[in-house]
Structure formats: C-alpha cells, structure tokens
Amino acid sequence: MRRISVGKRMAIAALTLVVPMTALITVSVSVLQHQERELHHTIDEAVNLLVPLATLEYDLQRALTDALSAETGEPVPDYGGLTLSIDRLFSELSSAAPEPDMDADMIAQAQQAWRLARPTIEGIVEQARPLQLSGERPSYGVVRQQLTTAIQDLEQVRMHLASAVKRQAAEASQTQQRQLHLLILAWVATLIAAFLLFSLIVYSIVRPARDLGRAIERLGSGDLSVRVDGGARDELGAVARYLDTMTQRFAIWKSVLEDAAHQDALTRLPNRRAILATLEAALTVAQEQQGVVSVMMIDVDRFKQINDRFGHAAGDRALVWLADTLRGLLRSEDILGRYAGDEFLAVLPGTPHDEALRIAERLCRGASHASRDDPAKPSVTIGVASTGSGAQNAEALLEAADRALFQGKRAGRGQVVPG
Numbered sequence: 083m084r085r086i087s088v089g090k091r092m093a094i095a096a097l098t099l100v101v102p103m104t105a106l107i108t109v110s111v112s113v114l115q116h117q118e119r120e121l122h123h124t125i126d127e128a129v130n131l132l133v134p135l136a137t138l139e140y141d142l143q144r145a146l147t148d149a150l151s152a153e154t155g156e157p158v159p160d161y162g163g164l165t166l167s168i169d170r171l172f173s174e175l176s177s178a179a180p181e182p183d184m185d186a187d188m189i190a191q192a193q194q195a196w197r198l199a200r201p202t203i204e205g206i207v208e209q210a211r212p213l214q215l216s217g218e219r220p221s222y223g224v225v226r227q228q229l230t231t232a233i234q235d236l237e238q239v240r241m242h243l244a245s246a247v248k249r250q251a252a253e254a255s256q257t258q259q260r261q262l263h264l265l266i267l268a269w270v271a272t273l274i275a276a277f278l279l280f281s282l283i284v285y286s287i288v289r290p291a292r293d294l295g296r297a298i299e300r301l302g303s304g305d306l307s308v309r310v311d312g313g314a315r316d317e318l319g320a321v322a323r324y325l326d327t328m329t330q331r332f333a334i335w336k337s338v339l340e341d342a343a344h345q346d347a348l349t350r351l352p353n354r355r356a357i358l359a360t361l362e363a364a365l366t367v368a369q370e371q372q373g374v375v376s377v378m379m380i381d382v383d384r385f386k387q388i389n390d391r392f393g394h395a396a397g398d399r400a401l402v403w404l405a406d407t408l409r410g411l412l413r414s415e416d417i418l419g420r421y422a423g424d425e426f427l428a429v430l431p432g433t434p435h436d437e438a439l440r441i442a443e444r445l446c447r448g449a450s451h452a453s454r455d456d457p458a459k460p461s462v463t464i465g466v467a468s469t470g471s472g473a474q475n476a477e478a479l480l481e482a483a484d485r486a487l488f489q490g491k492r493a494g495r496g497q498v499v500p501g
Contacts, residue, residue: 102272109268113261120254195238294322301329346420348398349405357419357427361476364431368469375431376438376468379483380408380445382424383453383461383495392458400460404449408462411445427480435468435500442466442498450496463490467501 293310300308308329310322344356352360361377368375382404389397401424409418412428421427428445430438442464453461465487467479486501493499 102276106269106272110265113265116261120258195242198238290319290322294325297322297325301332349402349420351405351409351426352417352419354419354421357417357421357429358476360417360419361427361429361479364429365469365474365476365479367431369474373432374434374468374470375429375479376433376435376466377430377479377483378428378438378442378445379421379465379467379480379487380426380428381463381487381491383463385424385460388458388460396458400458403452403459404462407448407452408445411448412441416441427483433468435466435470438466438468439498439500446496446498461496463487463495464498465490465501466498 290310297308297310310325344352346353351357361375364375367373382401385397385400388400401420405418405420405426408426408428412418413430415431416433417429417431419427419429430441433441446462446464449459450461452459465483465485467482467486469479482501486499490497490499
C-alpha cells in the first residue's frame with residue numbers, strides 16, 4: 083500500500099465509497115422496479131381471471147333473485163359474452179408458457195370445473211333468450227335448479243382460480259422478500275468491505291504521519307537517536323528519509339559543536355570550561371565519599387622565547403608535544419586540560435597530596451629531559467594543591483595551586499612546588 087502515492091490512495095479511498103454506493107443504488111432501483119412490475123402483473127392476472135367469473139356469478143345470483151321475485155322487466159344478462167371471455171382466459175392460460183409462481187394443478191382444476199359448469203350456463207342462455215323474445219317465462223323450479231347448479235359450478239371455478247392467484251401472490255411476495263433480504267445483505271457486505279478498505283487506506287496515511295509527528299517531538303526534545311521507517315515509496319516515505327538524513331547530519335553537527343565547546347582545538351585536550359567542570363564533579367564525588375582531590379597547575383617555561391626564536395608555529399607544536407607528553411605520563415583516571423594560553427590543569431581524583439607531588443615530579447622530569455635535547459621543546463613548572471591541605475572548593479584549590487606555581491616560577495622554573 084505504501085508503494086502508492088498519497089494522492090492516489092486518497093482517490094482510491096473516495097472510489098471505495100462512491101463506486102459501491104453507485105452500484106448498490108443502481109441495483110436497488112432495478113430490483114424495486116422489477117418488484118413493482120411483478121406486483122402489477124400479479125394484480126392484472128387476478129383481475130383478468132377473477133373479474134369475469136365474479137361478474138357472471140353475480141349475474142346468475144341476480145337472475146336467481148329475479149326468478150324468485152317471479153318477474154322482472156330487466157333484460158337477460160349477456161351470459162354468452164361472459165362465457166366467451168372466460169373461455170379466452172383459459173385458452174390463453176393453456177397456450178402461454180406456465181408462470182413459475184402459478185400452480186399448474188390449481189389452474190387445471192379451475193379449467194376442469196369451468197368445463198363442467200359451462201354447459202349449464204349455455205343451457206340457461208339458450209333457454210332465457212327465446213323465452214324473453216316470446217314473452218313466456220320458464221317454470222320456476224327448472225330455472226331455480228339450473229341457476230343454483232350454475233352458481234355452484236362457478237363457485238368451484240372461482241375457488242380454484244382464487245387459490246391459484248393466492249398461491250401466485252404468496253410466492254411473489256416471498257420472492258420479493260428474498261430479493262430484499264439479499265439486497266440488504268449486499269448493502270451490509272459492501273459497506274463493511276468499503277469501510278475496511280477505506281480504513282486500511284486511511285491507516286496507511288495516518289500511521290506514518292503519526293510516526294513522523296512523534297519523531298519530530300522526540301527531535302524537539304533533543305533525542306537524536308530517533309529513526310523513522312523510510313522504506314515506503316510514497317510522499318511520507320520521502321519525508322521520513324529526508325528527516326533521517328537531517329537527523330544524522332544534525333547529530334554530526336551537534337557532536338562537532340560539543341567538541342568545539344569542550345575541547346581545545348590545538349591540543350585536543352578539554353578546554354578551560356570542560357576541565358573546570360571536571361574539577362567540580364570530582365570535588366562533589368569527593369565530598370560525598372569523604373575522599374580527596376588534587377590538582378596540578380602546569381605552566382610552560384620560556385614559551386615566549388620559543389615563539390620569538392622559532393616562530394608561532396613552533397610554539398603551537400611545542401604545546402601539542404607537551405600535551406601529548408603530559409597525557410602519556412599521567413594515569414588513566416587523571417584528567418588533563420588546557421587552562422589558559424600556556425597553562426595546563428590536571429585533576430587527580432582520589433589522589434592524596436604526597437602522591438600528587440610524586441606524579442608532578444615525574445611530569446616535570448619528563449619535560450625537562452626532552453627540553454635539554456631540543457630547545458624548541460619547553461620544560462614546565464608545576465604547582466600542586468590538594469583538598470586535604472585546607473582548600474575544599476574549586477576556587478580555593480586553584481588559588482593554592484596558582485600560588486605554588488608562582489613561587490616555582492620565581493624560584494627558577496622547571497620544578498614542582500606544593501601548595
């Protein structure tokens with residue numbers, strides 16, 4: 083999914099709603115129109131089948147009533163026309179293809195009943211017309227018997243046809259209900275499928291956007307280790323890859339800036355800020371553990387003469403050499419930093435004053451030995467101070483070491499002076 087662009091996914095999401103809804107509406111309208119046509123067809127069939135029979139039965143009932151009333155001046159009903167209409171209906175039912183929802187047995191029973199009733203009705207027609215033309219009346223008993231028989235026969239025909247029509251209507255109703263149920267199921271299934279697909283598409287957009295937002299929040303809080311999945315080929319994947327690239331570059335820049343803020347560019351030693359922060363941290367630990375901290379203030383001897391005689395580049399090389407030499411002579415737990423232009427400060431955590439003096443002597447001898455062979459390499463003067471000798475904070479400790487260093491410089495350089 084993430085291989086498709088966000089714009090295309092939004093278009094697909096819209097189509098997942100529009101296309102199924104359009105198709106369902108079209109199908110629903112078609113089904114409802116079909117059901118309406120079927121309903122009209124069922125009503126027309128019921129009217130065509132039952133109305134002629136009901137009319138004929140009604141006329142026969144009226145004729146029976148007239149016979150019981152002895153005489154009427156009304157004309158004889160058109161039994162012949164009605165019988166012909168019923169004949170045509172049964173003929174159409176016989177010649178037409180059978181309706182799938184019309185009971186063939188009931189139609190056959192109704193047609194058989196009509197064949198039995200039709201001679202009686204024809205007899206009534208044949209008797210009634212001549213009698214009316216001549217003005218004579220048939221006997222009451224014969225007419226009543228014939229009319230009653232015809233009415234009973236028609237009732238049988240009507241009952242069979244009515245049963246067939248009811249069966250047809252019931253089956254048509256069941257078919258319509260099944261169609262409606264299927265239509266409802268189609269709506270539900272389509273809506274669920276469209277919702278799931280729409281949710282999947284939206285999730286494929288929202289999730290990476292949310293991950294990007296969280297990554298940006300972490301970056302804002304200073305966490306440069308955050309990474310975002312940039313393997314997708316869409317726009318959000320491109321943003322994630324760009325963000326990762328920027329984060330990596332920012333981490334590099336931050337490292338460079340931190341080094342510049344805490345490291346001396348020439349000697350690669352901790353600068354004044356860093357070495358003083360190291361001293362404060364060592365003093366805090368010493369106070370908590372009731373320990374001791376010693377410091378060595380180291381000054382380069384005759385540094386101006388080296389610059390004047392050999393040049394400033396030689397002076398820089400002398401400082402780099404001295405930094406490497408002192409760092410090699412100190413212990414691993416000792417920290418050496420560049421305190422000022424030609425001054426270095428060494429912090430010795432957990433080191434008593436006597437031991438700090440011995441370490442300082444070793445540093446002083448190492449530098450002096452090299453300076454005798456190479457005039458471009460300087461010797462050093464070292465002032466040593468410890469917390470056990472009275473100074474308990476960084477300022478007092480540095481002042482004590484600086485006073486000892488000043489005394490050593492005045493005494494001839496190249497020596498260690500305790501503070």
